[in-house]
Amino acid sequence: MVCWTLSGGCGHWRVKGAMSRMKATNHDQLLRNLREILVDLVRCELPPSAWDRVERSITVINTALSTSEWSAISTETAVLESVVPSRARPLDSPPEPVSASLRERISTLIHRVDQKWGEDDGGKKRPGKR
Numbered sequence: 001m002v003c004w005t006l007s008g009g010c011g012h013w014r015v016k017g018a019m020s021r022m023k024a025t026n027h028d029q030l031l032r033n034l035r036e037i038l039v040d041l042v043r044c045e046l047p048p049s050a051w052d053r054v055e056r057s058i059t060v061i062n063t064a065l066s067t068s069e070w071s072a073i074s075t076e077t078a079v080l081e082s083v084v085p086s087r088a089r090p091l092d093s094p095p096e097p098v099s100a101s102l103r104e105r106i107s108t109l110i111h112r113v114d115q116k117w118g119e120d121d122g123g124k125k126r127p128g129k130r
Contacts, residue, residue: 031116
């Protein structure tokens with residue numbers, strides 16, 4: 001049974017499923033989830049400690065994409081999804097927007113995910129393609 005929750009993150013609503021919290025077996029779905037989360041992240045304001053965690057996950061995912069380590073990609077996707085804020089925020093540190101350097105790393109990773117997504121099918125499943 002898959003439980004769906006509706007959560008607001010970064011000023012808009014999106015449906016989150018249990019898929020990225022589990023070890024995903026469908027690589028296309030995993031890459032789709034990762035891409036959606038990355039796009040959400042560049043619009044977020046997070047406490048500095050959360051941005052530090054995002055930066056570590058980005059590093060792991062970049063390495064894992066190069067070697068097709070799907071379990072590492074799945075684990076770090078779940079970590080990133082947990083960082084995307086809901087409407088409740090911790091009171092201990094004020095949120096701040098993504099830094100320019102991390103925004104660039106996230107944008108580069110989105111491009112790499114798009115490339116990896118299209119490797120097995122000649123690009124037919126990439127975003128914007130039908």
